[in-house]
Amino acid sequence: MALPGEFSFRAVRNGKLSLAGAEAVGQLISAQSLFEVQAARRNLGKSRCQEFEALAAKLRHLLAQSELSIDFIDQDVEIISLQAMKDEISGLATAMERLLTQMRAAQRIARGLSVTLVGAPNAGKSTLFNALLAEDRAIVSPEAGTTRDIITEELRLGPYFIRLADTAGLRTGIGDIEKEGISRARDLAADSDAVILVVDGTRPLEPVARSLRQNIIVALNKCDLLSPAMSDEYVKIAGISSEATVIPVSAARGVGIDALMNAIRAMLDAQFGSGIESFLPTEFQLQMLVASRGSLAQVEQLLNTVGLAQPELISAALGTSVRALSDLVGETTPDTVLAKIFSEFCIGK
Ligand SMILES: Nc1nc2c(ncn2[C@@H]2O[C@H](COP(=O)(O)OP(=O)(O)OP(=O)(O)O)[C@@H](O)[C@H]2O)c(=O)[nH]1
Ligand SMILES: [Mg+2]
Incomplete structure (x- = not known):
């Protein structure tokens, strides 16, 4: 007999379906209102993850800059200015806050x-x-x-x-x-x-x-x-x-x-x-965005206190922030999380 969510799981494992796509299949199965059906269908579309992927790409870029600063810490080259870093981070934080507000509202509507x-x-x-x-x-x-x-x-x-x-x-x-x-x-x-x-x-x-x-x-x-x-x-x-x-x-x-x-x-x-038109997150996806935003807050705090003096701490926090986003879109999701997600599916599917 097939395991819960086994077919979707195989599709994800073999690169035929993104994890977010599989989550959308799960949302579609458990949808109880027209709003949830419509949101799940939107979530199935590839483009829905682009917002998160764009955020992740910007974070990775900043992470690279920060890593470079570690390599060149002894030399007097400034890879990225403190102000530029602060501006970038605060722009990303605002974008994340906006997404969080929309996603929470979507969850409330769905309930x-x-x-x-x-x-x-x-x-x-x-x-x-x-x-x-x-x-x-x-x-x-x-x-x-x-x-x-x-x-x-x-x-x-x-x-x-x-x-x-x-x-x-x-x-x-x-x-x-x-x-x-x-x-x-x-x-x-x-x-x-x-x-x-x-x-x-x-x-x-x-x-x-x-x-x-x-x-x-x-x-x-x-x-x-x-x-x-x-x-x-x-x-x-x-x-x-x-x-x-x-x-x-x-x-x-x-x-x-x-x-x-x-x-x-x-x-x-x-x-x-x-x-209304927002990405309807699963609990896991929302948690990942909250976690990513949380790590970004740590970066903001570091920049405000020690500036760019400790790039390794900034890199660490940026890294955590990127990983949470990768988990959200399903690039790097650990097996335990995968098991949890698919266990909530019906047999087969
Ligand atoms: N003329 C008129 N009478 C109304 C109107 N709406 C309700 N009524 C009358 O007001 C009385 C009370 O209506 P209900 O709907 O039972 O009032 P309620 O607020 O639910 O009352 P409780 O359940 O006791 O708290 C009834 O006799 C209704 O017919 C209205 O728009 N115009
Ligand atoms: Mg009454």
């Missing part, structure tokens, strides 16, 4: 983002939840305290897969079950990538709903019962931050739902947009 509806009881959270899903999912009633448990459903929004959550209405002075629901709602809101504060525009804002952190979109609900002037007035009186995006909606009538969707999309784009 799915969370958007949570919170607000006072009866504000219309469950009605809005149903309207966003275009499905009669959560129970809606005129009774305050209808929703207790957190209800989640998946929702597709452009490139994002979202776990949309409906929660218990936030209020004080109630029974134990509802209290537990409220505490869960608060915890979830604190961990969410975007929070929608649903407020009932016909009632004063509950103070308990004000103490939420940033990343908030205010859905000013029941606007079917309000004139536009009343909506504006509400925002002022309720003391909603002028920085918050306020979208008037009528969850019951389906008004303003598209505008709300667009606001959510914009909030997610601001945080994760850089990951």
Whole structure:
């Protein structure tokens, strides 16, 4: 019987497939969303590794300069000036940081983002939840305290897969079950990538709903019962931050739902947009880039403290940085790492 990932492993061993390509095959097999499928397909393309290879090439060039400085240390020849070295390194560090940000954002998108509806009881959270899903999912009633448990459903929004959550209405002075629901709602809101504060525009804002952190979109609900002037007035009186995006909606009538969707999309784009077209790294690949960046930080520190006086230390750190990148693209990956990568594949493949 074939071992896990044996065929991809043979392809890599025989130079038919790059290691990054094999990782992309693995990502494709385990993909759970369209985003992951698309990212894995992009990763399969050869060009995806070029960014890392270009970085590695620049690092190798600097390493060569540093090695030359060791050979000529007794003679008074300057191979590369301190300033030139510093500039090169800081350029590379910036490029790596940018890649890291994009790759982390891509990982977050792949895992799915969370958007949570919170607000006072009866504000219309469950009605809005149903309207966003275009499905009669959560129970809606005129009774305050209808929703207790957190209800989640998946929702597709452009490139994002979202776990949309409906929660218990936030209020004080109630029974134990509802209290537990409220505490869960608060915890979830604190961990969410975007929070929608649903407020009932016909009632004063509950103070308990004000103490939420940033990343908030205010859905000013029941606007079917309000004139536009009343909506504006509400925002002022309720003391909603002028920085918050306020979208008037009528969850019951389906008004303003598209505008709300667009606001959510914009909030997610601001945080994760850089990951949409990015290289989606495996955990190993991300670790290698972090390691490479870490060694570069050591080089920066050396340059800032002893300058070029100890080129052998600079060479060592540059060497470590290059090796991490080579591991990332699979030029020099040790057998233990290979075994680990392929063990996560299904039999054969
Ligand atoms: N007029 C009007 N009524 C609405 C609107 N949205 C919700 N309602 C009504 O408001 C009441 C409460 O709605 P729910 O969606 O159950 O409110 P909730 O925020 O989930 O309430 P809890 O789960 O108790 O915290 C229901 O009677 C809804 O029909 C709206 O846009 N306009
Ligand atoms: Mg509810």
